Amino acid sequence: MRAIFRVARATYYEGWRKRFLNGILVFAILIIGSSWVFTYLQPGAELKMLIDVGLGSIRFFGMLIAVFLGSRLVPDEIEKRTIYTLLSKPVTRMQFLLGKFFGGLATVVSNMALMGLTFYIVFMIKAPQFAQPTEDSPAYKMEFMYENIAKAVLLSFFEMAVVMGIAVVASVVFSWILAAIFSFFVYFTGQMSEFFGHLADPDTGASPVARVVLLTVYRVLPHFENFDVRESILTDVPVIWSYVGMTIGMGVLYITIVLALGYLFFNQREV
Amino acid sequence: MPAGVQSRRAARVREVADIALAIRTENLTKIYDVGWGRQHVGIEELNLEVETGQIFGLVGPNGSGKTTTLKLLLGLIFPTSGAGEVLGEPMGDPRSKNRVGYLPEGPYFYEHLNAPELLRMYGSLFGMGGAALDARIQELLELVDMWDRRDYRIADYSRGMLQRVGVAQSLINNPDLLFFDEPTSGLDPIGAKDIREVILRLRGEGKTVFLCSHLLKEMEPICDNIAILSRGRLVTEGSVAELLRGDRLRYRLELREPDEELLAKLQGNAEEVLWLEETCRLLFADRQAAFDAAAQAEDEGGYVLAAGPDRRTLEEVFIDAVGEVSVDASDL
Ligand SMILES: Nc1ncnc2c1ncn2[C@@H]1O[C@H](COP(=O)(O)OP(=O)(O)OP(=O)(O)O)[C@@H](O)[C@H]1O
Ligand SMILES: [Mg+2]
Numbered sequence: 372m373r374a375i376f377r378v379a380r381a382t383y384y385e386g387w388r389k390r391f392l393n394g395i396l397v398f399a400i401l402i403i404g405s406s407w408v409f410t411y412l413q414p415g416a417e418l419k420m421l422i423d424v425g426l427g428s429i430r431f432f433g434m435l436i437a438v439f440l441g442s443r444l445v446p447d448e449i450e451k452r453t454i455y456t457l458l459s460k461p462v463t464r465m466q467f468l469l470g471k472f473f474g475g476l477a478t479v480v481s482n483m484a485l486m487g488l489t490f491y492i493v494f495m496i497k498a499p500q501f502a503q504p505t506e507d508s509p510a511y512k513m514e515f516m517y518e519n520i521a522k523a524v525l526l527s528f529f530e531m532a533v534v535m536g537i538a539v540v541a542s543v544v545f546s547w548i549l550a551a552i553f554s555f556f557v558y559f560t561g562q563m564s565e566f567f568g569h570l571a572d573p574d575t576g577a578s579p580v581a582r583v584v585l586l587t588v589y590r591v592l593p594h595f596e597n598f599d600v601r602e603s604i605l606t607d608v609p610v611i612w613s614y615v616g617m618t619i620g621m622g623v624l625y626i627t628i629v630l631a632l633g634y635l636f637f638n639q640r641e642v
Numbered sequence: 643m644p645a646g647v648q649s650r651r652a653a654r655v656r657e658v659a660d661i662a663l664a665i666r667t668e669n670l671t672k673i674y675d676v677g678w679g680r681q682h683v684g685i686e687e688l689n690l691e692v693e694t695g696q697i698f699g700l701v702g703p704n705g706s707g708k709t710t711t712l713k714l715l716l717g718l719i720f721p722t723s724g725a726g727e728v729l730g731e732p733m734g735d736p737r738s739k740n741r742v743g744y745l746p747e748g749p750y751f752y753e754h755l756n757a758p759e760l761l762r763m764y765g766s767l768f769g770m771g772g773a774a775l776d777a778r779i780q781e782l783l784e785l786v787d788m789w790d791r792r793d794y795r796i797a798d799y800s801r802g803m804l805q806r807v808g809v810a811q812s813l814i815n816n817p818d819l820l821f822f823d824e825p826t827s828g829l830d831p832i833g834a835k836d837i838r839e840v841i842l843r844l845r846g847e848g849k850t851v852f853l854c855s856h857l858l859k860e861m862e863p864i865c866d867n868i869a870i871l872s873r874g875r876l877v878t879e880g881s882v883a884e885l886l887r888g889d890r891l892r893y894r895l896e897l898r899e900p901d902e903e904l905l906a907k908l909q910g911n912a913e914e915v916l917w918l919e920e921t922c923r924l925l926f927a928d929r930q931a932a933f934d935a936a937a938q939a940e941d942e943g944g945y946v947l948a949a950g951p952d953r954r955t956l957e958e959v960f961i962d963a964v965g966e967v968s969v970d971a972s973d974l
Binding site: 373377380381385387388451452459460461463639 | 743744746749751752766811821
């Protein structure tokens with residue numbers, strides 16, 4: 372535990388030193404911070420716009436950071452040769468990999484928390500006016516809104532943890548560039564994993580072979596769309612805790628499997 | 643493990659039972675796969691034995707496999723075939739890590755830290771902490787002359803400063819066995835001398851030091867034993883004294899530009915005559931012949947520069963050994 376924590380802590384601080392990540396963070400905060408400007412451009416759909424831009428940006432920029440940081444955590448250690456002194460000390464490869472993952476995750480989550488905070492502030496300033504009816508839109512109830520937004524941000528933390536796990540493990544197996552591309556690919560296809568599930572239905576008329584392939588893709592892909600609760604927020608339906616818990620649980624299970632696979636590769640890997 | 647290897651190993655263990663070995667390798671081989679079916683030889687069939695308490699030098703030209711050997715012993719890379727033991731455990735075994743220190747070639751560390759923070763992090767990996775660790779950190783940073791510059795971030799270090807902190811971190815756990823890969827590279831002459839003194843001091847404390855370098859002039863005075871690698875193969879090994887003496891000890895007489903008449907007289911008893919610019923070196927089978935020749939040269943108005951045992955420099959041994967391999971290789 373001590374070794375994992377030490378590696379994670381060093382990784383966390385190193386993560387903050389990455390210029391391009393700082394760039395993404397600043398850009399994301401600018402976008403989220405100015406999202407109220409967009410709402411004026413779209414009268415009538417202001418609330419939808421605000422939530423789309425806000426939560427959408429947190430997820431999108433969080434994902435960018437998770438992929439770019441995650442896919443470089445281990446390769447950078449090898450390239451810069453910082454790994455040599457570390458692995459020659461009482462640090463097992465498992466501890467090293469977990470330390471990198473949790474340290475990187477802490478960086479991603481703190482970046483996203485800053486974005487989330489910005490969004491919350493913007494929302495708090497802006498929200499009271501949605502409770503008032505206007506000429507072109509009725510008033511929103513806003514009963515579950517704040518709580519739902521907090522849950523949405525929490526879900527996106529775990530979503531990015533899955534993305535990060537995939538990126539870290541892919542970078543152990545491939546080069547970091549390939550790992551980044553692979554992670555993006557998994558992320559975007561994972562957004563529509565339900566779609567693959569539907570295609571595999573017997574009544575779509577797909578051939579048995581195609582159905583097996585589609586079903587495998589459906590089973591293997593992380594179901595990222597489950598982490599997206601914007602629909603519920605907009606309709607002001609409560610996002611229930613059991614759903615949040617279930618989704619997070621699936622995410623944690625997924626991460627565990629991915630990291631275990633990654634360890635099998637990393638244990639064989641030459642540094 | 644095949645039965646043959648096991649019984650051979652058992653025989654070896656019996657043979658050397660009274661000498662504690664810090665490191666032993668058996669037919670250790672590393673072939674790098676570089677893709678498209680091409681392969682690079684790292685090391686081939688390397689058999690080394692390093693006794694506890696000695697300074698062992700692994701020397702060889704660039705790309706001869708020194709770093710490869712170290713990385714194998716530390717479990718950073720894995721052998722293609724063969725085996726090795728470090729402090730009685732199979733190489734790469736986590737159990738030996740507590741007693742080992744490693745200075746990699748061109749070391750590098752987390753940039754956001756300064757030297758005391760870095761050493762504290764490493765120390766804590768060994769379960770060290772508190773005032774004892776702080777004292778150890780100060781001691782080590784003073785040892786490598788970095789205590790005055792302890793506030794500098796690693797990101798702002800010069801090459802030599804990295805090297806110094808690299809040495810300090812390798813000693814944090816007071817290890818019994820040290821692996822130093824090119825320890826003086828990037829260091830100024832004073833820094834290099836300091837490190838050599840550190841290495842000698844470590845031996846004084848009973849520790850084993852495994853040194854890789856191609857700086858023969860630095861290795862010669864401090865190493866007890868030396869192994870010379872060339873193209874991944876061990877070409878010579880032995881104690882420094884043995885290597886410098888050659889197969890048998892001869893005696894030399896050096897004269898400054900002797901005239902032909904004198905040279906003709908002395909040459910008769912000499913085994914070999916070499917010219918090194920204006921110096922003429924005559925080699926004799928025994929001490930008496932050399933000193934007789936010296937007396938004769940003095941009598942006849944020759945200018946004697948030196949007379950004594952014919953010790954080669956490590957550089958000469960090295961060039962001899964490595965040169966032979968290159969010729970062998972071109973014959974293939
Ligand atoms: N990761 C690698 N992939 C492929 N080949 C490698 C790799 N590392 C080393 N080699 C090859 O193995 C051989 C030995 O390299 P090694 O780094 O052990 O040499 P060295 O003796 O340490 O040299 P130097 O004095 O330059 O440090 C070289 O031919 C090198 O090209
Ligand atoms: Mg080397």
